[in-house]
Amino acid sequence: MDESLQPAWPAGWTRRHLLDLESLSREEIEILLDTALQMKKLTQGCRAKVPLLSGVTTANLFFENSTRTRLSFSLAARRLGADTVDFTASTSSVSKGESLLDTAKTILAMQVDSLIVRHRAPGAPYILADNLDCCVINAGDGPHEHPTQGLLDMLTIREHRPRFEDLTVALVGDIAHSRTARSNIWGLKKLGAHVIVCGPATLVSRQWEKFGVEVAHRLDDILPRCDVLNLLRIQFERQYTRPFPSVHEYALLYAMNRQRMERAKSDILIMAPGPINRGVEITPDVADGPQSVILDQVTNGLAVRMAVLWLTCRVAQQAAV
Known part of the structure; x- marks a missing residue:
C-alpha cells in the first residue's frame, strides 16, 4: 500500500x-x-x-x-x-x-x-x-456509555474550538438515562472543559456533582455562559414514570429556540446526538441554523x-x- x-x-x-x-x-x-x-x-x-x-x-x-x-x-x-x-x-x-x-x-x-x-x-x-x-x-x-458518540462529539467541538480548557459545555435533557452524557462527561472533563448537566430535577439529580460537573435545572440561567450546547433526547423507552407533566412543558423550559439563541453567545455551537425530536429538544430553525453542527457530528x-x-x-x- x-x-x-x-x-x-x-x-x-x-x-x-x-x-x-x-x-x-x-x-x-x-x-x-x-x-x-x-x-x-x-x-x-x-x-x-x-x-x-x-x-x-x-x-x-x-x-x-x-x-x-x-x-x-x-x-x-x-x-x-x-x-x-x-x-x-x-x-x-x-x-x-x-x-x-x-x-x-x-x-x-x-x-x-x-x-x-x-x-x-x-x-x-x-x-x-x-x-x-x-x-x-x-x-x-x-x-x-456510548464511547464513539462521546468521541465524535468531542471531535466536532475540537474542529471549531481547539482549546477545551477554555470551554463551558452544557449537556441538556435526559441525563439520568443517557449513555451519551456519561461518555461526554468522562471525555470532556479529561480534556479540561467545564461541564454543566441541565434538565428537570427528576432527570438531573445532585448526585451528578460527584462526577465533577455543575448541576443546573434552568437552561435560561446557564445559557449566557455556554460555548457548546449538546441537546439530548428524552428517552421515554427507558423510563417507568413520566419525569415531567408534559412534553409541551419540557419544550417551554428546555428547548433551544430562536428566542434563546438571541440570549446565547453569538458563536455558540448547537449539537444533538440524534435522533432529533424537532419541537421538543430543539426547534427546526435552530437545528438547521448556522450555529448547528449536527450534520458535522454525523x-x-x-x-x-x-x-x-x-x-x-x-x-x-x-x-x-
Whole structure:
C-alpha cells in the first residue's frame, strides 16, 4: 500500500477493545481524536476508501434499534476495506433463548475479527471482551456509555474550538438515562472543559456533582455562559414514570429556540446526538441554523469509527504475530 495512505502509528495506543471513555487517559482520548482527523484527511472527508483493514471482518451485534451508529460503523469498516456482517436480534437465535455469549461465539467462529456491540444491559461488551479472542467495541450498553458518540462529539467541538480548557459545555435533557452524557462527561472533563448537566430535577439529580460537573435545572440561567450546547433526547423507552407533566412543558423550559439563541453567545455551537425530536429538544430553525453542527457530528462519526476500528484491529494483528 502507498505509504502516504498509512496513518502514523501512535506509540501510546495499546488497547484492542474500546469499552468506555472512563478508563481512558487524556493521552488515549487525544490519540483517538488525532487519528480520526488523519482518517478524515486520508479519505477526503470520509468519502474515499483506503485499504487499511483489507482482509478484516467486522460484525455488528445490535440488540437494540439503531440507525446512525449501525450505518456509521458499517460504512467506516467499508471505507477501510473491511468486510462487514450485520446481526439483528429479532430475527436471530436469541429469540429462541440463545445467550449473548453463545451468539457471539457462533459469529466469531465465522472468522470475524471485531465485534461492535449494542445491548440494553450495562456491561454486556465487557463480558464479551473478557471471554472472546477478538476486538470488542461498545456501541452503547444501556444507559452506561456510548464511547464513539462521546468521541465524535468531542471531535466536532475540537474542529471549531481547539482549546477545551477554555470551554463551558452544557449537556441538556435526559441525563439520568443517557449513555451519551456519561461518555461526554468522562471525555470532556479529561480534556479540561467545564461541564454543566441541565434538565428537570427528576432527570438531573445532585448526585451528578460527584462526577465533577455543575448541576443546573434552568437552561435560561446557564445559557449566557455556554460555548457548546449538546441537546439530548428524552428517552421515554427507558423510563417507568413520566419525569415531567408534559412534553409541551419540557419544550417551554428546555428547548433551544430562536428566542434563546438571541440570549446565547453569538458563536455558540448547537449539537444533538440524534435522533432529533424537532419541537421538543430543539426547534427546526435552530437545528438547521448556522450555529448547528449536527450534520458535522454525523460525518465525524465516520472518522471516529474508522480510527477506532483501525487502532483496535491493528493492536490485535500485532499481538497475533
